Amino acid sequence: MLREDYATWTCAGHEISLTRPRIMGILNVTPDSFSDGGSYANVDEAFEAGMKMLDDGADLIDVGGESTRPGAEAVEPSEELRRVLPVVKKLVAAGACVSVDTRHASVAAAVLDAGASIINDVTGFTDPAMVDVVADTDCGLIVMYWNKMGLGTHATRQTVQLDVDRPNRPIARRVPSMRRFTMPEEAPIMRQVMGFLGDQARKLMRAGISHDRICIDPGPGFDKFADEDIVIQRATSKMVSMGYPYLCAPSRKRFVGAVCGVKDAKARDAATIGVCLAAIEGGARLLRVHNVAVVSQAVNTFWAVRHPDSRQAFISLGSNVGDAEQEMDTMAKATHMIDELPMTCVVNVSKAYETEPAYGIATPVANAVAEIRTELHPLVLVDKLLDIETKLGRTRVEGATKPGPRTIDLDLCWYEGEEHAGRKLTLPLKGLGERDYVLVPMEDLMHDPVRFLKHSGVDVVAPEKRVGRMKGELGVLGWEDLR
Incomplete structure (x- = not known):
């Protein structure tokens, strides 16, 4: 509207x-x-x-x-x-x-x-x-x-x-x-x-x-x-x-x-x-x-x-438990659970990709990106994403210097019309413009994600300078079959 x-x-x-x-x-x-x-x-x-x-x-x-x-x-x-x-x-x-x-x-x-x-x-x-x-x-x-x-x-x-x-x-x-x-x-x-x-x-x-x-x-x-x-x-x-x-x-x-x-x-x-x-x-x-x-x-x-106020947003999904089939299954379940959130629906989901480890992660990661429409406040949405991670078995170790294997990782990357700073949420996601494992899946969802993000004030680096680069496709997430 x-x-x-x-x-x-x-x-x-x-x-x-x-x-x-x-x-x-x-x-x-x-x-x-x-x-x-x-x-x-x-x-x-x-x-x-x-x-x-x-x-x-x-x-x-x-x-x-x-x-x-x-x-x-x-x-x-x-x-x-x-x-x-x-x-x-x-x-x-x-x-x-x-x-x-x-x-x-x-x-x-x-x-x-x-x-x-x-x-x-x-x-x-x-x-x-x-x-x-x-x-x-x-x-x-x-x-x-x-x-x-x-x-x-x-x-x-x-x-x-x-x-x-x-x-x-x-x-x-x-x-x-x-x-x-x-x-x-x-x-x-x-x-x-x-x-x-x-x-x-x-x-x-x-x-x-x-x-x-x-x-x-x-x-x-x-x-x-x-x-x-x-x-x-x-x-x-x-x-x-x-x-x-x-x-x-x-x-x-x-x-x-x-x-x-x-x-x-x-x-x-x-x-x-x-x-x-x-x-x-x-x-x-x-x-x-x-x-x-x-x-x-x-x-x-x-x-x-x-006030009805539906916004576009993008969520990065990741899993690195060492079993591609299990990682695909967990990301599909997470997508389904996002779609079931109040005042929220999943519009589209990219293919899943195997990517190089980044930010201290030791093993390759399965990644995808979901495009959603939501009327939830960004901070409320983040809390609900954290709840989904917990329900799917994600555990966090306080004080850990390096992230270990994660059943599921859900990052709110971008939210229409929003910028925010804080410990719970940063919008756009910190380092979004250097994350190949987000930018490439977004190409499945729109014609030119680089131009889209630059228009939103995100500094996007050249492909050769990115982290978490693509290693190959894993296939389509069957999240709609879980409805």
Whole structure:
């Protein structure tokens, strides 16, 4: 079926497809952030937390070194850089798409030099120096709305709205008057928010920054009343209609607590999910959250049920037990089990080939490639492939320096519209362009796999430089006979 949205957010070397919701994990390396300050005592702990977010379903990691909670003290750029730079470097080296939450031009310049792909500026790039920094790069930008004077929409409200985290302290002053409606009027709020975001986006484009690099964020919780934040969230579709990637960042915010009645910020994850799902229905495709695991589970399930979204993918099958007939039989069974996965079907399977050993394997391997269509999230699909390996007798030895004989090996090599970094999954598969035992079987499935993969950003090496090269054909897998 035709997808609703073919938009792409271009962020340095990453092109983030927005045909489905993307999750940005919040990684604060601060001692005083409102819900997770001081959680990561050193660089290694922060790095491990970021890697876990990627394995839990994050597509991007947003690293922050300065708290923007109400009442937080400003941080010198040198201290902010000391906190974020080592973490950014490690995450980039692991292949992650990294965003840095900063309002300082010097910090932005340093993290971009270190490989960060996105600058998330809570001041909306109002500093000309910040504009100069990002204009000289190809990074992605998040333009956030934050008017420290407030939105000024409560002149007709009678009561003072209290901060749910600090119930005895008003968020802002209001002029007493008669209250006649439950919510403030939308038009003046959205004129201010959308006007600022649109003006800043055009300012950035006049500086030479392309439209597809710019993402907008209305900045929930930043000097806004809860009522105003709800009005803004209800207007998600209007902001999406501005034509820029739209970031929904409600995670554990005060307005979420005000609506759900939960005072503890860390206990607001379920309510955060509710706001995220509402935003997705309004057209938002980027979600910035603290608890990646629970939001990813909810969003992926919601998307699978609510939005049909079938994707093409390729899975490499391998077996090296030393008996060609047994290897063929196991690969056929694995293919049949893949075909039986929910929301998944096998479209076609290559012939099986005997290939030279590679990557530390000592014996020749039987290999094939299956083309599938699936609506499962890539990380969910990988878990199911691991389950199939286990059911077919694959055993893994922790700490083994060299892979031994494997009953079956199933690698998700390529998935339409997806790139990912993490310990559980890398997309496209690391080293895909040098694996002869994948490229040659793919020729059974399409006219020109090399051109296909190069178009997807995979660097394909010349045949003589590949590993796991072909030794001969083994025949056709009879997986359909097992139906």
